[in-house]
Amino acid sequence: MNNFVSMKEMSAIQIHQLLKTASDIERNGVSPLSEQLFAANLFFEPSTRTKMSFVVAEKKLGLEVLDFDAGSSSLQKGESVYDTAKTLESIGANLLVVRHPVANQVQQLAKQLTIPVINAGDGAGEHPTQCLLDLYTMYQEFQSFQGLNVLIVGDVVHSRVARSNAYALKTLGANVYFSSKPQWQDAELDFPYLDLDEAIEMCDVVMLLRIQLERHEENTVLDQDSYLAKYGLTIERERKMKDHAIILHPAPVNRGIEIADQLVECERSRIFTQMKNGVTTRMAVIQQLLQSGGTTHVNHFNQFEANFR
Incomplete structure (x- = not known):
């Protein structure tokens, strides 16, 4: 594993x-x-959980974190995203974490860089x-x-979370169902859409999605x-x-919109467990990538693959 950019590309073994x-x-x-290693977090979109959990994960692994602020970077002078990333690679970053508002931008960068x-x-x-942190939370609960x-509910067509989870869960043998307003369904995702009240009674996991108003072309009023x-x-x-x-x-979470306020921290909610698991799973991704590149400790992937089969 040289990069971690898409669940669609991952095998069950990986x-x-x-x-x-x-x-x-x-x-x-x-x-x-x-040895001393450097990680650069290039966030071109707002983030709290993802960005901060990456910082914690990197520091727990012993990496130096390079500070980057898109608003005060040379992007404001017209520099491209590629040249920004290439600059960080050139000055010694060993790993890049990238969030960008354009789909497939990160995948393109991964093809152009050597780190x-x-x-x-x-x-x-x-x-x-x-x-991955969603999967880990499910695995802790069900062990398989x-x-x-698994029912994924909400703004499916605008959700990168829905897409990654659907790909990975199918690969792992789970049954994936969607429930959504008709105009927020995604025809490109070949999974069944069910009536919410029907699906609620049959599913082991109910995953709510935030309504991605910032990605709606029309001015959606809820x-x-x-x-x-x-x-x-x-x-x-x-x-x-x-x-x-x-x-x-x-x-x-938009309390009272996707989910009733009282349910966010109810007994069956794992929402804050997911956040906690975000640090651990991101540490795992970083460690695997650095091992694959020969930067850190011995990679035991081949032995695991043999055992898994």
């Missing part, structure tokens, strides 16, 4: 290896790096590290993905109470969920 690495890190911690690139969200394209019924009643997770719907079913949300 995903399981990352989950195993995350579990090992959580259980045993990490060994200190044997590992991690996709921290590319427009409405993909968000593979968010997906085979036959798991009646919050109406949206929650028709398309959100209400208290009445939560009561119909299976006893063991859990609630996920990639956050930020």
